[in-house]
Amino acid sequence: MIHQSLGTAPYSIKEVFAMTKQQWENRIAYLGPEASFTYLATKATFPNEWLVPCATIPECIEAVAEGKVDLAVVPLENALEGSVTLTLDYLFHEASLYVTGELLLKIQQHLMVNKAQMDNWQSIEGVYSHPHALAQCHKYLFYRFSHVPLQQTTSTAAAAKYVSENPEQCIAAVGNAAAAEKYGLEIVESDIHDFHFNHTRFFVLSKKNQRLPQELSEGQAKTTLMITLPTDRSGALHQVLSVFAWRQLNLSKIESRPLKTGLGDYFFMIDVLADEKVPMMRGAMEELAALGCKVKSLGTYFTYLTSDEA
Ligand SMILES: O=C(O)C(=O)C[C@]1(C(=O)O)C=C[C@@H](O)C=C1
DSSP, X not given: OOOOOOOSOOOOHHHHHHSOSTTOSOEEEEESSTTSHHHHHHHHHOTTSEEEEEXXXXXXXXXXXXXXXXXXXXXXXXXXXXXXXXXXXXXXXTOOOEEEEEEEEEOOOEXXXXXXXXXXXXXXXXXXXXXXXXXXXXXXXXXXXXTSOEEEOSSHHHHHHHHHHOTTSOOEEEEOHHHHHHTTEEXXXXXXXXXXXOEEEEXXXXXXXXXXXXXXXXXXXXXXXXXXXXXXXXXXHHHHHHHHHTTTOOEEEXXXXXXXXXXXXXXXXXXXXXXXXXXXXXXXXXXXXHTTOEEEEEEEEOEEEOSTTO
16 A cells, blocks of 8 residues: 655645656545644555645545545544534535545644744634634633634644744644644643543545555454435334344444434434444345335444554
8 A cells, every 4th residue: 555655745636636646556635734633643544645635524525536536534533522523424415435444543632822922822812723623622711711712724733824824913723733843833731622532533535445454453343334214114213223233233333413304304324343244234234225224335444543542
């Protein structure tokens, strides 16, 4: 998978188009810019591949769906804040992609300011970051800066970049230490996330139903299914769960999201700790079809730890 060292420079989608693919094995889109948490997870997993920053999650997903890149890495779920619903919904409603692997990253949030504002940071007039990052630091921001407006950005690194490009503004960003270094900011408060156990899951998406190599993974196969229940039957969810229960197929996550067809209409995203190729899973899929469920499988994949303590 990893064939050639490219250094650390990421490229924009425009540059990807302008260049030919011949030198690189994989072009990988990620939620950028450089030094976002998604970048850290991507770089740790694919240190030598061609990394392409995208400004938003839909842009990452469209880049791989349209074949502009081979893989895309997007955040899926945070231990404190829960699912990144934009990713879930986009995968259900807009794209037809597979998960080739899941990356786990330990998340540490810091408050950082422009060096020009070092003496004034206690009087900041705005805190910039990704909404998930701001939510992970809710208690800290509420008790320490309750009067200060929170400004949402497309990523934590985008916030750090904005603070770096606006030295005259007395504002702060919430993000990781790599972003502080990359954008020349000063960390004024470390580890401001509300709970110590803070991790994020990222999906590595592809157009092909393929898997990253199992050798470096945690070894447990996981299959993600998106299930729409038949509308005309009571107890349908109970029946769906019993399909897995009596086969002793463990579920590690179940979440409902709006179908966007009317109030009370949902689809369910279910993670099953099994390979979709094993007979028990094949039987489960057949039984779900017999129950009248629509099932979209995102494929079977393995989990990779991208930081020591993840
Ligand atoms: O903003 C970033 O740096 C991201 O990579 C996005 C994101 C997220 O969507 O949850 C990823 C990890 C952290 O939980 C906070 C933000």
